Amino acid sequence: MRSITIAGRRIAEDAPPYIIAEMSANHNGNIDTALEIISKAKLAGADAVKIQTYTADTLTLNSDLPDFQINDGLWAGRTLYELYEWAHTPWNWHKVMFDHARREGITIFSSPFDTTAIDLLEDLGAPAYKIASFEAVDLPLIRYAARTGKPMIISTGMADEEEIAEAIDAARSAGCSELAILHCVSGYPAPAADYNLLTLADMKRRFDVVTGLSDHTLDNVTAAASVALGASIIEKHFTLDRNGGGPDDSFSLEPEDLVDLCQSSRTAWQSLGLVDYGRKSSEIGNVKFRRSLYFVKPIKAGEAITADAVRSVRPGYGVAPKHLEAVVGRRAKADIEVFTAVSFDLID
Known part of the structure; x- marks a missing residue:
């Protein structure tokens, strides 16, 4: 240089x-x-x-x-x-x-x-x-x-x-x-x-x-x-x-x-700085405010998850919105309360 x-x-x-x-x-x-x-x-x-x-x-x-x-x-x-x-x-x-x-x-x-x-x-x-x-x-x-x-x-x-x-x-x-x-x-x-x-x-x-x-x-x-x-x-x-x-x-x-x-x-x-697409230190605390999937209806165990039961909202504790199609149509493993963050652990 x-x-x-x-x-x-x-x-x-x-x-x-x-x-x-x-x-x-x-x-x-x-x-x-x-x-x-x-x-x-x-x-x-x-x-x-x-x-x-x-x-x-x-x-x-x-x-x-x-x-x-x-x-x-x-x-x-x-x-x-x-x-x-x-x-x-x-x-x-x-x-x-x-x-x-x-x-x-x-x-x-x-x-x-x-x-x-x-x-x-x-x-x-x-x-x-x-x-x-x-x-x-x-x-x-x-x-x-x-x-x-x-x-x-x-x-x-x-x-x-x-x-x-x-x-x-x-x-x-x-x-x-x-x-x-x-x-x-x-x-x-x-x-x-x-x-x-x-x-x-x-x-x-x-x-x-x-x-x-x-x-x-x-x-x-x-x-x-x-x-x-x-x-x-x-x-x-x-x-x-x-x-x-x-x-x-x-x-x-x-x-x-x-x-x-x-x-x-x-x-x-x-x-x-450098060419860097990674998450920066000042952003770490704000990741939780990104959008993610949440259940907006209560769902019974074994019930199929419908499109109107899930929404992309803030905060970001659920799975990413890109997984919406992979969630809709699957069945709940157990009862799910309204406003629960979507997790693949909760569905079959």
């Missing part, structure tokens, strides 16, 4: 879904907020918190030419450089955040956006790497991360089948033996109808890797549904306050929403 292991936690279809709280830019430039997000993610039940490691200079160019302008969406009116300068996580925070996460007992790792970010994260002992959707086409970056030998998760938003295959081949050829891909729609937020979750089953078959979901919808329905289709990882943006005014706050989960995500996703996984 396909699996990867991050910081001792095995991730596979036969294990509960791995829940990643994506901090992204939701610290809003305040390290105390960043540390509180980590603590609240742990409290909510997430397996990991993920950050992003870049600066405006490692991600784009400081230009206001048309190519670098954002003209629509949440960040309209800014240049790319202005957005990333606003949204980045300062590199001198990283050790503080990693140390805090370890004290809290929650796994922390990051999305690196260039090789210097990977070097920094290696120095901090990052247990895994996440390649963001927009970087899935950056095969040199994927190869550099793969050479660390760490598990890798690649988001596939905007990538077609060929590009996903190229990213997987780049990771594997550079030494990544533990690889997962996340089905993703790179809209912020994204409508549930865009997710086409049936793609998950095709991804598992086509690419033979652990699969999951990077979910940008505003509720948890899509995420829970994805578990039923084989998602082993669920990633969602997480903030302390959806109205906080930061770059990603408006489409992120708040703490109570993250609690719900963790619970509903794991309940969905538990409900899958």
